[in-house]
Amino acid sequence: MKRKSRDVVDDVPELSLDEEESLDDEDLSESLEDGDGGDGDGGGDGDDDDDDSGSGSDSEEEDDDDDDDVDALDVPSTANGGGAGASASQQVPRGISGQGKVVFCLENASLETAKVGKGYQLLNCDDHATFLKRHKRDPSDYRPDIVHQTLLQILDSPLNKAGRVSAVYVHTQKNVLISVNPSIRIPRTFKRFCGLMVQLLQKLSIRASNGPDKLLKVIKHPITKHLPVNVPRVGFSFSSETIVRFQDYVTSQKKRLDSAGIVYVLGAMAHGKIDMSYTDTHVSVSEYPLSAAYCASRITNAMENIWNIV
Numbered sequence: 001m002k003r004k005s006r007d008v009v010d011d012v013p014e015l016s017l018d019e020e021e022s023l024d025d026e027d028l029s030e031s032l033e034d035g036d037g038g039d040g041d042g043g044g045d046g047d048d049d050d051d052d053s054g055s056g057s058d059s060e061e062e063d064d065d066d067d068d069d070v071d072a073l074d075v076p077s078t079a080n081g082g083g084a085g086a087s088a089s090q091q092v093p094r095g096i097s098g099q100g101k102v103v104f105c106l107e108n109a110s111l112e113t114a115k116v117g118k119g120y121q122l123l124n125c126d127d128h129a130t131f132l133k134r135h136k137r138d139p140s141d142y143r144p145d146i147v148h149q150t151l152l153q154i155l156d157s158p159l160n161k162a163g164r165v166s167a168v169y170v171h172t173q174k175n176v177l178i179s180v181n182p183s184i185r186i187p188r189t190f191k192r193f194c195g196l197m198v199q200l201l202q203k204l205s206i207r208a209s210n211g212p213d214k215l216l217k218v219i220k221h222p223i224t225k226h227l228p229v230n231v232p233r234v235g236f237s238f239s240s241e242t243i244v245r246f247q248d249y250v251t252s253q254k255k256r257l258d259s260a261g262i263v264y265v266l267g268a269m270a271h272g273k274i275d276m277s278y279t280d281t282h283v284s285v286s287e288y289p290l291s292a293a294y295c296a297s298r299i300t301n302a303m304e305n306i307w308n309i310v
Contacts, residue, residue, distance in 0.1 A: 100261040101166035102303060103227060104154055106292070107267050107274035109147045111172045113198050120202065122194040141173070143270045148193045149293040150268055151186050157300040162309045166261070169223055170268070171275075176201070177219050179226070184215040224278050232256070233263040235282035237273065238289045246285040250302045257306065264299055268292050 113120045116131055123132065125139040132139045147170060159165055160182050168180040178200070187193045196216075200206050206216040219226065227233070232253075250257065265282075267274040269292075276282050285298055304310075 099164065100257045100259060100307075101228075102159065102164055102261060102299075103166055103231075103263040104168045104296070104299075105223060105227075105263065105265045106147060106150060106168070106170045107265060108269040108272060109170050109172045110141060110143050110269060111147060111170070111176065111178075111197050111201065112142070112174055113201050120198050122197050124194070140270060144194065144197065145190055146270065146292055147268045148186070148190055149291070150266070150296050151180065152188075153293045153296045154300065155180075155182065155184065155186055157297075157304070158309045159300045159304050159307075162304075162307075164303065164307060164309070166228075167226070169226065171223060173269070175221075177221055177223055179217050179219045181213065181215045183213065222278075227263055227278075228261065231260050231263055232281075233265060233279045235265040235274065235276045235279035236267070236285065236295055237276070237282050238284055238286075239273065240282045240284040242281070242283045243287065244283050244285060246298050247302045247305060249283070249285075250306055254306050257303075266292050266295055 110123075112123050114123050114128070114131065115121075116128060121128070122144055123142045124144050125132070125142045128142065129139040132142060151168070151170075154160060154165065154168060157165075165182045168182060170178040170180060172178070187196055196206065200216050200218070204218040205214060207213065208215055253262075263279075265274065265276070265279050285295065290298075
């Protein structure tokens with residue numbers, strides 16, 4: 001679907017650098033009501049046991065110094081596809097001090113667990129349609145594959161391997177805030193990704209299997225508490241009135257990006273709008289609706305071009 005005809009903006013006003021705002025803390029997540037049982041559709045367990053469902057993280061969010069030491073399902077902590085035996089810090093240089101860095105925030109991600117059959121699973125529209133319908137939920141809202149694809153795009157990019165991605169945050173529909181270490185190597189297959197997310201939402205922290213590094217962890221709200229100050233924050237929305245050629249857009253801001261960096265806010269859901277309250281501006285990079293993964297691809301490619309990352 002193409003939007004109504006609008007002119008592409010070539011001369012975009014410079015981004016403001018407002019101080020970060022303080023938002024109120026919100027509850028971690030809400031649970032689904034207990035059901036009489038529901039077998040997973042498609043790839044589900046198919047058991048008739050009672051199904052206790054919930055967000056998978058009903059305990060309080062962790063402090064930085066109080067989290068479990070958990071094997072990351074043997075997920076290598078490399079960002080360049082290297083051997084599993086190398087540590088994250090050895091594989092990916094985190095950049096030189098003073099360089100501009102990029103922070104990605106993925107909003108409205110669908111990451112919710114429920115007990116289906118004998119164990120907890122990450123709910124998705126393909127495997128748990130029957131279960132979701134029995135709990136009066138819309139299966140089309142449960143798309144964790146969008147988060148998986150977008151994380152792969154960001155973390156596998158040369159931009160990240162060059163150490164120019166300083167942080168990635170995932171904010172779920174159930175109001176769980178997750179910090180993703182850019183040095184992690186996300187599982188290639190969706191099934192293993194689901195297993196990793198179930199483990200994270202239950203344990204609240206995932207450590208590297210070969211070291212003390214925290215690769216994934218649930219952190220406290222608000223997200224603005226974790227974002228760098230005096231750094232422009234740009235949100236992406238198909239409904240934005242400001243349509244830009246993104247390569248030209250970042251090129252015009254190169255001097256500021258070189259020194260301060262930037263925060264990009266993307267939606268990681270199938271449909272709907274994201275919270276733009278903590279962004280300085282929001283833009284659209286196409287006349288057509290784009291997937292989150294492709295939008296992230298446009299961002300990483302443009303940033304790699306202005307910083308000469310091949």
